[in-house]
Amino acid sequence: MSSLADSSAGLHKPLLSQGIRSILLHVLIVVLLFLLYFALPVYHSGNLARILVLAVFAMGYNVLFGYTGLLSLGHALFFASGMYGFGLAIQFLDVLPGAAIFIGLLSAVAVSVVVGVLALRTTGVAFMIVTLMFAQAGYLTVLLFGEYTRGDEGFNIHRSDRVLFGFDLSQATNRYFCALILFAICLFLIAWLVHSRFGKTLVAIRENEERARMLGYDIQRHKLIAVIISGTLSGAAGVAYALLFGYAGASFAAVQYSILPLLYVLLGGAGTTIGPLIGTVFMFYLIDLSSDFASAYLSSEFASAYMLIAGIVLILLTMFAPQGFAGLLRSKYKWLP
């Protein structure tokens, strides 16, 4: 996070408006991530490719949770729709990767429309339970059609199916920069979105739904579009995960993949553009280091129990820092996007 502090210190001139500062910050992050690939050892740049894809998932989640104020417990469903839409199309429809990506995104859009229309009839706690139940039904459906999806075991996507525009994405460098391009597109898209009229209306709904309604905004329509954007970005992350890492499995549809983006966003800071990335990096390395530590010094059962760390962090965050890292930074640097 030192880059952030540096940039804000250097930019303390009134000449730079809030908008320019935030554009500079986002460009700086992408440039930094670009350079990191050459600076980091192979193990960590491999991790970072995974983190960038998961951060896209978290950014998608953040559109709904951070900006619209809707807490979903079922985003694994959108991630899995993208992953399986892409994976099953490649596996059984004999299409080109480009077409399979399109099918993956399309299935994420379709699922988010259906879930959005149904779940948005409820609010608050009921919304959380309904999304949880839909995602659970989705997970069980993946298991039910185990003949095609291979259930928990999952299936590998062949190397020849992971070539895009002539780039072999099973190769580490191509994989990293493909993940970075996706991440950069999503980052700028969201940065633009939240500064647009539409994004500001979402925040108004989050802050005071009744008042936004009274001002004449169509709340249901805004919320539905937010669900669709959020679900589609999560689905894009699912497609990218299958494409870049060559694997689709039922565990990505299970409930912990609905909890993880919530955790990333809470930790990094809900309702901030950079929060999801920060949260994903911290959580990823926290789990990685603790399971390394556990398998080195404790029994192997400790290593498999990584969700214990997630549980503890979740409780501590809810109790002590509901605004997350970027939220804490923002209370100091008001201009943070």
Added chain:
Amino acid sequence: MDFGPYLFVASLEGAITAAVLALTAVGLSIVFGIMRVVNVAHGEFYMLGAVLAWWITSMIAGHPALGFWVAIVAAPLLVGALAVLCDRFILNKVNYDPERTIVATIGLLYVIQQTTLMTFGPEARPVQAPFNERIALPWFEYGESGFQMIWPWGLSTTTYKLFVIVAAIVILLALWFVMTRTRIGLIMRATQLDQEMAQAHGIPVNKVYALVFGLGAALAALGAVLVVPIQQAYYLMGSDPLLLSFIVVIIGGLGSVLGTVVAAVLIGMSDGIISVFFTPTLAKILATLLVAFVLVFKPNGLFGKSRE
């Protein structure tokens, strides 16, 4: 076996599911009804009850029944005490805010489940029933010589299974008595109706909340101790009871223990019977979608009164 006796056995199994489910769901229901807390970790308190029952019975030497009777008292008390601590140190600290408590109890779910995995291990472990005599059941059939009583092979139950049903009924009656006929029950109902008013009348609302949360968890644990001689203790065993309890609580409406019990009997019986005809996965998909659609199309209705 003919279809008739087969269905009879299925409904007997269903009655056991219903009995255990009623205890677990009533626990979830009073926590939501009185505290307005959706406890996602409820299934883990259930699992802890079963695991503690295994632990206690394996600690106590001598007659296997002795261990079981100690477990049925001690395990719910221990789980209840743990729940009281969770209430004091976590839920109370987030001011029982509905969304934050859900996130916190999700965290609690993983902490309890993974800690059990690390200590108890990934195996399923059995607990011996205190008594387990087989009872053959008769079946009535209209044959050539009019109605006759036959004893089909396989149509039987055990004394322990009947005991589970009776025990659940007794516990639920006791709970009903406490809630409606005693001073502590009156205090709980007063807190449920209007928390601020209760506080103004000198009711220690925080203590009531801790008690209710402990009681809810203890009921789940009690259900698990009753069922563990039939099923086995396993660290992931909490997820199905959690789902079914949610269904029961949503279908049955909140605040009324009676509604929850009726829904538990309905769901438990049909779960036993449905799983005879469908694969378990398909049955679960239908069940989860049922909950989702009830909530979608009856947004406040089945969840008790609207919060506004």
